[in-house]
Amino acid sequence: MSRKRFLDTECPVARALDQVGDWWSLRIVLQAMYGTRRFVDFQQQLGIAKNILCDRLSRLVEHDVLRKEDVGEHGSRYEYRLTEKGRDLFTVVVALRQWGDKWIPTEFPPLDLRDRENGAPIQAVRVLAGDGRALDVRDVFTQVDERQNTGS
Amino acid sequence: MSRKRFLDTECPVARALDQVGDWWSLRIVLQAMYGTRRFVDFQQQLGIAKNILCDRLSRLVEHDVLRKEDVGEHGSRYEYRLTEKGRDLFTVVVALRQWGDKWIPTEFPPLDLRDRENGAPIQAVRVLAGDGRALDVRDVFTQVDERQNTGS
Numbered sequence: 001m002s003r004k005r006f007l008d009t010e011c012p013v014a015r016a017l018d019q020v021g022d023w024w025s026l027r028i029v030l031q032a033m034y035g036t037r038r039f040v041d042f043q044q045q046l047g048i049a050k051n052i053l054c055d056r057l058s059r060l061v062e063h064d065v066l067r068k069e070d071v072g073e074h075g076s077r078y079e080y081r082l083t084e085k086g087r088d089l090f091t092v093v094v095a096l097r098q099w100g101d102k103w104i105p106t107e108f109p110p111l112d113l114r115d116r117e118n119g120a121p122i123q124a125v126r127v128l129a130g131d132g133r134a135l136d137v138r139d140v141f142t143q144v145d146e147r148q149n150t151g152s
Numbered sequence: 153m154s155r156k157r158f159l160d161t162e163c164p165v166a167r168a169l170d171q172v173g174d175w176w177s178l179r180i181v182l183q184a185m186y187g188t189r190r191f192v193d194f195q196q197q198l199g200i201a202k203n204i205l206c207d208r209l210s211r212l213v214e215h216d217v218l219r220k221e222d223v224g225e226h227g228s229r230y231e232y233r234l235t236e237k238g239r240d241l242f243t244v245v246v247a248l249r250q251w252g253d254k255w256i257p258t259e260f261p262p263l264d265l266r267d268r269e270n271g272a273p274i275q276a277v278r279v280l281a282g283d284g285r286a287l288d289v290r291d292v293f294t295q296v297d298e299r300q301n302t303g304s
Contacts (some may be wrong), residue, residue, distance in 0.1 A: 012252030012263055013182050013245060019256065021175045030165050033289045082289075085255045090289040092247045093165060094279045099244055100164030103237045104171065111164055113279075113292045120282040122292060127246045127265075130272040137185045137234075137242040140265045140274060 019063040024048060024056045029065060029086055030093050037079040095125045171215040176200060176208045181217060181238060182245050189231040247277045
């Protein structure tokens with residue numbers, strides 16, 4: 001698969017997608033968030049081909065999103081666990097999940113994420129201003145706006 | 153490119169990734185958020201091959217993330233504009249951007265998104281409980297937790 005790599009780009013979205021912007025990678029991260037740790041369980045739960053899973057797990061380990069641990073007491077048994085960097089994708093995954101539920105509804109009810117502390121539903125993830133107002137794309141600007149658009 | 157499609161799956165993350173989980177698609181959406189509308193400008197600003205851009209724009213239009221409008225007064229001139237569904241990816245894009253800035257730093261300073269109303273920086277996007285506490289992956293549960301993990 002040839003695609004441009006932008007690890008040194010100014011654009012953090014491009015850098016992020018370079019590491020986890022593969023269709024399978026974020027699903028593997030999500031599955032790890034559900035508690036899956038073993039190769040065979042990822043394979044079974046995602047219905048993913050062994051060679052693709054193997055490749056994606058290696059890349060996620062290489063990028064320090066997952067770490068591979070030998071947890072075998074008698075012989076080797078490997079588990080894949082989320083690093084702090086991997087766990088920090090939680091916001092991205094929840095935002096994607098809520099977008100999917102809102103805009104691509106199916107016969108299945110929306111997945112319901114709840115607060116362990118009291119069982120209450122979580123809020124919709126939003127971009128918030130310093131003072132707590134919800135912002136949409138038209139409410140923000142960045143320095144890059146000008147640079148990006150001088151090309152047009 | 154053969155990959156499994158999960159449009160009818162229970163998992164909204166899989167459904168979302170099926171529509172925008174391509175490495176280029178979210179970058180096109182981001183570029184549209186910067187104000188880019190014309191094919192030639194997307195091509196120039198993203199450094200993307202024509203055939204790939206053409207394919208990704210068609211898919212985004214098909215999925216109602218972008219709409220294609222004829223804005224020509226004398227003859228045809230097309231623009232691609234974000235739909236409401238597309239604009240609603242703002243949260244996902246900002247979450248990815250903040251993750252990229254935090255975990256994949258470069259020589260470039262982090263991109264600085266600011267509130268148009270007062271020029272102040274926006275907050276880091278977080279998953280919040282009903283009462284406003286920030287939550288991480290270990291603070292939530294879903295009904296699917298059990299179903300997903302009975303396979304293991």
